[in-house]
Amino acid sequence: MNNIKLGILGGGQLGRMLIQAGLDFNLTVSVLDPDENAPCRNLCEKFVQGNLLDFDTVYNFGKGCNLVTIEIEHVNVDALFKLQAEGVKVYPKPESLKIIQDKGLQKEFYRENAIPTADFRLLQDQTELAAHAEFLPAFHKLRKGGYDGNGVRRLTSAADFPKAFEAPSVLEKLVDFEKEISVICARSANGEVKAFPVVELVFHPEHNLVDYLLAPAQIAYKLQRMAIEIATHVTTALDMVGLLAVEMFLTRDGQILVNEVAPRPHNSGHHTMKANATSQFEQHLRAILGLPLGDTEFHCPAIMLNLLGEAGYSGEAKYEGLDETLQEAGVYLHLYGKKYTRPHRKMGHLTVLAPTVEEVKAKAEQIKNRLKIIA
């Protein structure tokens, strides 16, 4: 335990919460991130400022570690292959990451592995769109580099073609879904898999970020079992080691379709820090350290609210309404160590707990707009 030198690619809030959980395991942590003010900066033994997509930077960083993981999937995977070949443990494995990094490969992987997903077309560039006018309405997604709603556009008709991406992309049939749900699985190198209970996501209508998350999802038990089975299947098929967040659509006709996956801690698991005995961060560490996976049961219903920088404000963050927000019993604050706010920047989240789903929803509605992050 004392001899593990963990390298984390990415030094944002997910890495920060990973380090927070990792304190309990005496880990020696190094972090690589392009931002010199990254949230992990002062919480690790060694912080390296550098480009996560550069082969040499990632390779040289990883050489000093005996275990490498990620908190963002956009990293140089060739460097990870080389590190793995040279004996550094890399979890998730570069083979899994390579598929996940490319939304085109991801979709093909689903098809090959009988994983239910929305119908799609792969496009080399914008000019190929014309041949797929009949496929609309659809989401148009960049194959690589998309993040947090960036790299996704909705195309309703041929009139939208000019706003499409020029780069290789996926055209994905719009799904008439009733709910969007997520299951976070953890898998160890020995194949043990455990899933957290299903959560329900509600997106902000404008900026396409998760705005509100309810755990457990209010769906039939049969659908919960189905969602967990699908997520477990995807996790195993991808040969994941560590966490895999599986976002899914529950369609109006009772199907569950895999939307996207993230091979790391995920927004839809933040509530586990308060509502579950094992948090997603601890679970990720247990999986990559080869420790038995923790219990995934929840103590009580929970809602997670993202705290986004208020539109129209940029600069040093001020938290308006903090006292009133925390006045309510069962409301917990998690800030991400970011000094400066800008519109829609993820500055933190709130977790709301209550004994019943009705109460947790009522409480969340009440506090939802009390805390504003301005400058």
Next chain:
Amino acid sequence: MNNIKLGILGGGQLGRMLIQAGLDFNLTVSVLDPDENAPCRNLCEKFVQGNLLDFDTVYNFGKGCNLVTIEIEHVNVDALFKLQAEGVKVYPKPESLKIIQDKGLQKEFYRENAIPTADFRLLQDQTELAAHAEFLPAFHKLRKGGYDGNGVRRLTSAADFPKAFEAPSVLEKLVDFEKEISVICARSANGEVKAFPVVELVFHPEHNLVDYLLAPAQIAYKLQRMAIEIATHVTTALDMVGLLAVEMFLTRDGQILVNEVAPRPHNSGHHTMKANATSQFEQHLRAILGLPLGDTEFHCPAIMLNLLGEAGYSGEAKYEGLDETLQEAGVYLHLYGKKYTRPHRKMGHLTVLAPTVEEVKAKAEQIKNRLKIIA
């Protein structure tokens, strides 16, 4: 929130868990500790190596902060008075600390404030003992500097006088107790107080450290209420800001007597990191930051087991039986970031959770001796 510069006096495991909880509040933390390898060393923006009892060291450290707290009570209180006078917020207040640091003043304070406690005598030195032979059996405690069972000796008869302390001390009547219990209270500067549920302590027969802790304490509801009332009264009477751990005896004739108090996070509150929505560490921060205190309810019964360095081993710590220990559902590991073990050194703790008290006890008994810390 972004402008709080918190200074922590002491950089041990309590400070480490405080920083871990403090990440959620974006605190900028400095730490002062005499040990250059203190567990907090790499987790703070600024680490100062220095003597906690030296006036200048504490004063100069505190001048760079706008809020100062402690994780150990043996600190230079005169420096804290000066910092307070110069506008630095010092919580707990130096006035409270001054009483708590001196077990003699502590006992007199209990008597003056009608707080039930075991009968006692104050002694200047060893020679005064002879006059109190009729008072035995008693615990003989150093007025200042005792910690974790150090500075306490049991005197059964006059034959034990030669092993008594030479320094100013308290002679405290032995209490025929049924159980030893603890209540951790938090109090804000505005006077709000919240208590965590009563816990039951079991001491290791040899090295006088808490070996096993059960939450909630298995005592009658009326006694729980009484313990919480007494702890709340002590907390308010001492004008505490932050946590106060109140250790009490439950006597065989149904009385509750205050034994000792600790003005900081305490061993008897470690389980709250897993079994409660608000941990003692978050609660301490809420109290000293002036935020509303968090909910103190527990999710489920819990047992906390100290992980002590095995007798006979000194050197770089090895964790024997770690996998088997964590194999059981509901068992959580917390290590303190200490590289080297020595006999009885507090290296970490385990928290065990289960839906009922019977189950949590059975589980704790099963895993109790599985994990050994050797070198």
